[in-house]
Amino acid sequence: MRVIFIGDVMGEAGMRAISTYLPALKNKFHPQVTIVNGENAAQGRGIRAKQFKEILKAGADVITLGNHAWDKSEVNTLLQQNDNLLRPANYPGANTPGKGLVIKQINDQKLAVLNLQGRALMNPIDDPFTKADELLAQIPSDTKVFVDFHAETTSEKGALAHYLDGRVDAVIGTHTHVQTNDARILPQGTAFLSDVGMTGSYDGILGVKVANSIQRFLTQQPAHYEIDDQGRLQINYCILDFAKTNHIQIGQINPDQPLDI
Structure with missing residues (x-):
């Protein structure tokens, strides 16, 4: 099974990058499942129905969120109506809208996508x-099982x-919005x-205007x-092949x- 994962979509520039590059990436790598983190898609904070639909149209199968999950009020309805939109599973409260886990059936295989959020240097949340x-x-x-761990510190990750x-x-x-150079397969x-x-x-600082x-x-x-919505575009991703021996490849455009x- 091949999975492509796209990093945090940031504002209108991120939406343009998704529309421009995701179809080409899927055509090149032919993933069975495409996952996109969309927690910054709406003006850099949260996601609205418009961005949710556009990311799906560009080719996403599952959209994950993070610490800005609740910044747009309409997300409550989106989470309740769409099982392919995930918020971090470890948000507290039995009545919290949505869920942090979905299992997708792909031919004769299944993929669980799990969204978690860290606690180090972030707002209080349940133990991931x-x-x-x-x-x-x-x-x-x-x-x-694929886990998107939305966290601040490399040590917690x-x-x-x-x-x-x-x-x-x-x-x-x-x-953290910057691709790291530590892709690897752990001992197990x-x-x-x-x-x-x-x-x-590509010209901002973590997606915001440089001067600010x-x-x-x-x-x-x-x-x-x-949010720097006028700069040149970038998209960061990784390709995962799940087999008897797993493999990871990072990429940037x-x-x-x-x-x-």
Whole structure:
């Protein structure tokens, strides 16, 4: 089974990059399942119905979220009506809208997509380690398992990956918007990448306008971040092959690394 995972879609630039490059990537790699993190798709904070539909139209099968999951009020309805839109499973509360796990049937195989969120340097949330244990107990043993771990620190991402090594097929980090160079297969066979990177402006800083970020560092005063929707485009992704031996390949498309078909 081949899976392509696209990193955090950031604002209108991210939406343009998805529409421009995702169909070409699918044509090149022929994945059975395409997963996109869309938690920054609507003006950099959350997702609306418009972005949800456009990402699906571009070729996504499952859309994951993160710490901005609740920033747009209409997400509650979207989560309740669509099982291919996931929010982190470890949000507290029995009545929290939506879910953090979906199992997709692909021909004679099954893929579980699990969305979790970290706690280090982030808002309080339930323990992702014990939540993973709880949900894995509900997944049939013949199912491949992909985890989008939306977290701030590489140490927490690495700890969860090693904790789940051999029990899931991939733990891929999101949230920090810069693709890391540590793609590997852990000792018990789990594919791991600290962060897959972002999709959006190549000329901004983590997707926001450069001047806003510089001003904040110069003055140490609060600055309103503006999403850079006019910059050149980038898309960051990884390709995962789940078989007897798992494999991971990272990739980028940007002005310095153009699309190669």
